[in-house]
Amino acid sequence: MSKEITARSEDYSQWYNDLVLKGGLADYSAVRGCMVIKPYGFALWEGMRDVLDKKFKDTGHQNAYFPLFIPKSFLSKEEDHVEGFAKECAVVTHHRLMKNPDGPGVVVDPAAKLEEELIVRPTSETIIWNTYKDWIKSYRDLPLLINQWANVVRWEMRTRLFLRTAEFLWQEGHTAHATADEAIAEAEQMLEVYADFAENYMALPVVRGVKSPAERFAGALDTYCIEALMQDGKALQAGTSHFLGQNFAKVFDVTFTNKENKLEHVWATSWGVSTRLIGALVMAHSDDDGLVLPPRIAPLQVVIVPIYKGAEQKEKIDAKVNEIMSDLKKAGIRVKYDDADNNRPGWKFAEYEMKGVPVRIALGARDLENNVAEVARRDSKEKFSQSLDGLGAYIGTLLDDIQQQMYNKAKAYRDEHITPANTMEEFEKLLDEKGGFISAHWDGTTETEEKIKERTKATIRCIPLNNPQEAGTCILTGKPSTQRVLFARAY
RNA sequence: CGGGGCGUAGCGUAGUCCGGUUAUCGCGCCUGCUUUGGGAGCAGGAGGUCGCAAGUUCGAAUCUUGCCGCCCCGACCA
Numbered sequence: 325m326s327k328e329i330t331a332r333s334e335d336y337s338q339w340y341n342d343l344v345l346k347g348g349l350a351d352y353s354a355v356r357g358c359m360v361i362k363p364y365g366f367a368l369w370e371g372m373r374d375v376l377d378k379k380f381k382d383t384g385h386q387n388a389y390f391p392l393f394i395p396k397s398f399l400s401k402e403e404d405h406v407e408g409f410a411k412e413c414a415v416v417t418h419h420r421l422m423k424n425p426d427g428p429g430v431v432v433d434p435a436a437k438l439e440e441e442l443i444v445r446p447t448s449e450t451i452i453w454n455t456y457k458d459w460i461k462s463y464r465d466l467p468l469l470i471n472q473w474a475n476v477v478r479w480e481m482r483t484r485l486f487l488r489t490a491e492f493l494w495q496e497g498h499t500a501h502a503t504a505d506e507a508i509a510e511a512e513q514m515l516e517v518y519a520d521f522a523e524n525y526m527a528l529p530v531v532r533g534v535k536s537p538a539e540r541f542a543g544a545l546d547t548y549c550i551e552a553l554m555q556d557g558k559a560l561q562a563g564t565s566h567f568l569g570q571n572f573a574k575v576f577d578v579t580f581t582n583k584e585n586k587l588e589h590v591w592a593t594s595w596g597v598s599t600r601l602i603g604a605l606v607m608a609h610s611d612d613d614g615l616v617l618p619p620r621i622a623p624l625q626v627v628i629v630p631i632y633k634g635a636e637q638k639e640k641i642d643a644k645v646n647e648i649m650s651d652l653k654k655a656g657i658r659v660k661y662d663d664a665d666n667n668r669p670g671w672k673f674a675e676y677e678m679k680g681v682p683v684r685i686a687l688g689a690r691d692l693e694n695n696v697a698e699v700a701r702r703d704s705k706e707k708f709s710q711s712l713d714g715l716g717a718y719i720g721t722l723l724d725d726i727q728q729q730m731y732n733k734a735k736a737y738r739d740e741h742i743t744p745a746n747t748m749e750e751f752e753k754l755l756d757e758k759g760g761f762i763s764a765h766w767d768g769t770t771e772t773e774e775k776i777k778e779r780t781k782a783t784i785r786c787i788p789l790n791n792p793q794e795a796g797t798c799i800l801t802g803k804p805s806t807q808r809v810l811f812a813r814a815y
Numbered sequence: 816c817g818g819g820g821c822g823u824a825g826c827g828u829a830g831u832c833c834g835g836u837u838a839u840c841g842c843g844c845c846u847g848c849u850u851u852g853g854g855a856g857c858a859g860g861a862g863g864u865c866g867c868a869a870g871u872u873c874g875a876a877u878c879u880u881g882c883c884g885c886c887c888c889g890a891c892c893a
Contacts, residue, residue, distance in 0.1 A: 670853035
């Protein structure tokens with residue numbers, strides 16, 4: 325019920341936390357900054373993971389796994405990379421505990437100090453490139469296209485469920501190529517994989533773009549990204565793909581002999597998406613009654629709730645539900661029959677709405693007599709009576725329609741919230757009163773970007789791919805500019 | 816690390832300013848009966864180191880000091 329979910333206009337953060345907690349996705353944990361992903365939330369992640377994993381394999385990638393721990397010396401090799409991650413690393417210094425000699429409990433055994441500290445990976449570039457050095461000798465070993473599903477740790481000052489946790493689950497692809505062009509094509513291809521996933525599975529429209537130098541990944545020459553818009557008008561980076569040039573190849577000495585028998589450094593990419601996508605999903609689609617999940621990745625697509633008086637009615641309903649279930653399952657629809665007798669129908673309706681299950685079917689004695697079921701869709705809250713004949717096929721098209729409507733709605737909102745601004749006054753007014761992306765001219769310098777950020781808290785989210793070129797003057801400095809870029813306040 | 820708020824049963828809370836019987840209420844839980852088309856009703860029941868520690872006092876959830884933890888805002892960031 326809406327009284328239990330904080331209205332988002334009043335306090336968006338509380339609203340978001342309530343959605344995650346009451347939607348059954350995750351909980352706070354005993355460890356500061358970390359969260360427990362509950363079965364329902366994890367099923368959502370697994371579903372997303374499976375779709376992405378298939379896309380990676382369809383584009384020629386293989387999965388592998390690299391160690392959790394990274395020797396400190398590895399991390400210090402690439403200068404920008406250190407700069408970017410040093411401030412947020414968990415460090416392992418010892419390998420043994422001992423009984424506390426001065427009291428109860430255990431203490432770290434000072435004799436077990438590691439000669440070289442190990443860093444819990446904040447990302448795996450360094451350990452992976454150190455490994456690739458041994459795997460790559462010839463142009464015939466290229467391209468090397470590898471992905472890993474893993475957890476990483478970034479010791480952030482402040483955390484938020486799914487959006488920024490100290491430990492998070494993600495996927496990181498790391499590829500090596502013979503030429504720069506090939507590596508760039510790879511980075512662009514993977515960006516498109518992410519964009520396709522966001523739009524067609526998560527029903528989340530995204531802007532494909534490239535980051536400004538200041539917002540680039542630490543150690544990259546170019547960072548491609550997909551940027552999504554949340555319902556509070558803030559932007560969220562939903563995925564990134566980096567063209568790393570030869571930076572890592574050079575510091576880890578990854579070379580290959582080309583067809584002309586000459587030694588060359590390889591060209592690299594890395595790309596990743598994380599459990600943050602779940603945060604994006606929650607903030608993009610939910611309403612005051614709870615989560616709204618797009619059918620294609622909802623762990624549960626349909627829930628069936630029986631309404632009955634007495635065992636006799638229940639039996640008849642059970643029989644009919646079994647038919648419906650088997651139809652739906654045959655069509656590949658994820659369906660649950662909730663006939664638990666400790667909660668009444670109204671309670672279940674509210675519960676599954678909070679969890680964002682796209683379609684609910686209620687079946688009672690009255691419906692059986694009329695050969696119908698009550699079908700309710702989560703996205704629009706519409707309810708209608710539907711014939712039991714051909715119900716399976718009907719639900720299939722309904723799920724498709726919900727998927728499409730959710731995307732259309734999010735896209736309409738997003739499109740309405742890309743607004744051009746031509747003066748700083750306009751820019752700031754739009755940020756404060758409307759939010760969303762603001763399309764404005766920028767002189768291309770990091771100094772200007774920094775000044776705008778200090779003054780407005782807005783950053784350049786991206787320079788859209790295939791951005792129309794347009795002569796203009798920088799919104800802050802008045803210097804000439806050739807194109808508009810997208811600014812926003814962001815998560 | 817700065818600013819704000821908070822910590823009382825599984826969850827949410829009243830009581831704290833101004834110390835005083837057996838710590839309040841709701842949800843949930845257990846038992847029984849009645850119920851079931853939008854978070855059921857009645858009756859009975861179980862459940863508490865009032866975040867931790869020290870202090871003041873005849874007496875502390877309440878006052879003092881110290882510590883711990885959480886949430887929100889800021890800096891940092893997927």
